[in-house]
């Protein structure tokens with residue numbers, strides 16, 4: 498058996514939630530009429546929403562952004578770049594991140610929790 502990627506699918510999440518996706522190939526054949534029966538795998542898709550961080554000057558910053566699309570949100574003040582202010586916001590809002598934000602979006606070191614090492618990781622990205 499040879500594993501061959503038949504397609505790559507990109508999906509966009511419009512609202513928070515979880516869904517299970519299954520893609521079924523109806524007909525797959527080769528140039529000489531040979532038929533194939535591809536296997537499929539289930540994919541679980543989870544869409545999480547981030548919320549804007551509170552601005553000490555009043556109100557909230559713009560929503561945080563994931564500038565490079567890797568699933569980690571490093572631009573906490575939503576100004577479209579990673580700067581020292583993002584590090585300060587992270588440090589001052591660690592409890593806010595734990596209680597209000599999707600952890601995976603702000604767990605830069607992959608430890609499974611919000612910690613000082615995440616602050617250091619973000620600082621190293623500035």
Ligand SMILES: [Ca+2]
Pocket residue numbers: 563564565566567568569570571
């Ligand atoms: Ca990112």
Ligand SMILES: [Ca+2]
Pocket residue numbers: 571572573574575576577578579580582583
């Ligand atoms: Ca920023």
